[in-house]
Amino acid sequence: MDAERFVVITGGPGSGKTTLLEALAAQDFKTLPEAGRGVIRAQQAIDGPALPWRNPALFAELMLSWEMRSYAAARNMPGALFFDRGIPDTIGYLRLTGLPVPDHIMRATETMRYNRRVFIAPFWPEIFGQDAERRQTADEARRTFDAMETIYDELGYELVPLPFTSVTGRVKFVMETLGPACRA
Template identity: 60%
Template sequence: MPDETDRLIVITGGPGAGKTSLIEALAAGGHAVRPEAGRAVIRAHQAVGGRGLPWVDPALFAELMLAADLRGHAEALARRGTVFFDRGIPDIAGYLTLCGLPVPDHVARAARRLRYRRTVFIAPPWREIFTQDAERKQDFAEAERTYVAMTETYPRYGYELVELPCASVAERVSFVRDRLLGSG
């Protein structure tokens, strides 16, 4: 019997690498998706002048993302079928490391215990599509550092990274589908 978490698929990478566009295309194709927690936290705290922003209080921002990701993981397990995640719990450990902050035991424990499919897709830095906006204040150099942090973090938690091609969204959707069908 396959592991129930095999149907939980993570797409990770640095900011501005096309993860969300891929997730949106998968959703448009009828797949269940979980949006990135970080953007939702940023929008909510910007709206009320809160402190849970990565440029104000990175540790609080990480805790708020963890709370959202814990809920999202539980909700995905409660439903049937494949669910694609725009980032996973290990991203929080990578984010904290990138910020030079320690990874609290409870974050590491969550990353070890709340599993996804072993194959994780990672979007490489892609200068041609990189943009900044009100929620994405990182520059391209930080996007590159984030990518490196994820390439180090996910294997530490037992995941195998598969790099997405720098290609159109439709080609990326096909790549993901082909890889998932081919890897069982």
């Protein structure tokens, strides 16, 4: 099943998710990039409306589209794949911003499932930072973590908190947690 091969790494912004995924890619694992940053970069390049600070609902729809496209593309790739966030993150984002969750997004989370174990990066104040794309405050980053933890739990995933350790330590933790299946 594809779902067993599809491993999500989620959490709040600035918690080391992307750095971990880059380290996994350096070890020849296939990774899929985060939708949020991709959408923000594309929208900033064209001064588009689908930015979280301009139109959060449109931003969420583009994130959903990106994640669904990534999921479909992953089906044609062999072996284990690591996703920088997943479709449920869109729901977490909508809830965080106080927007309703449309039925079609819930259906997407029901039909496009990931590995039952989801790695979640806790808020880590020592490494958190803002940039041109990550405008969230530390408080928003904490609340984002909480929102992701809640939605993945509600959807029946087993949350596996990433340890506060080096990138190498986190890679080792992920490999040990997944066991031989991650090399399949």
